[in-house]
Amino acid sequence: MEYMTLPHDHGQAMEKALDDMPSPEMFQNASDIFKQLGDASRLRIFWLLCHCEECVINLSAMVQMSSPAVSHHLKQLRAGDLIISRREGKEVYYKAADTPQVRLLHRMIEELMETACPTAAR
Numbered sequence: 001m002e003y004m005t006l007p008h009d010h011g012q013a014m015e016k017a018l019d020d021m022p023s024p025e026m027f028q029n030a031s032d033i034f035k036q037l038g039d040a041s042r043l044r045i046f047w048l049l050c051h052c053e054e055c056v057i058n059l060s061a062m063v064q065m066s067s068p069a070v071s072h073h074l075k076q077l078r079a080g081d082l083i084i085s086r087r088e089g090k091e092v093y094y095k096a097a098d099t100p101q102v103r104l105l106h107r108m109i110e111e112l113m114e115t116a117c118p119t120a121a122r
Contacts, residue, residue, distance in 0.1 A: 036080040037105065041065060042073040046096065049083050050106040053095035 006014065037043050044063050048054065056074065060067045074094055077083040082102055085094045096102050 033080060033082070033101070033105070036076060036082060037109075039073070041069070042076060043109065045070065045073050046077055046082060047106070047109055049077075049094055050096040050102070050109075053093045055091050055093055059094070 004018075037046060041063065045059060048059065048062060054062070056067050056070050059074075060070045063070065074083065074085075078085065078094075081099070082097060082105070083094050084097045085092050087093075096106065
């Protein structure tokens with residue numbers, strides 16, 4: 001990266017940070033993930049799916065929401081590749097995707113809520 005002269009010199013060497021800074025596209029991707037989890041109900045559903053595999057009807061009961069509302073949140077979580085689904089007969093089961101990104105998000109949520117997750121690998 002071409003080095004620039006900053007308007008104010010605060011005595012910090014910013015060249016290394018600027019060299020290591022991810023691209024604007026990478027920041028956009030991260031922002032999109034945080035948007036997916038920016039709804040408290042969706043965050044609860046994601047948290048549950050990090051711990052179990054469930055169908056819409058059971059998830060609805062667990063979070064005390066209507067099935068259409070839960071389905072709406074599941075659709076958004078799937079679009080963000082945060083959860084996966086599988087069909088067994090007429091039933092569709094959902095769970096958190098098994099990716100480094102999803103495991104990190106789960107750990108972050110656990111840490112933010114200061115809860116102990118019995119199934120999370122620490």
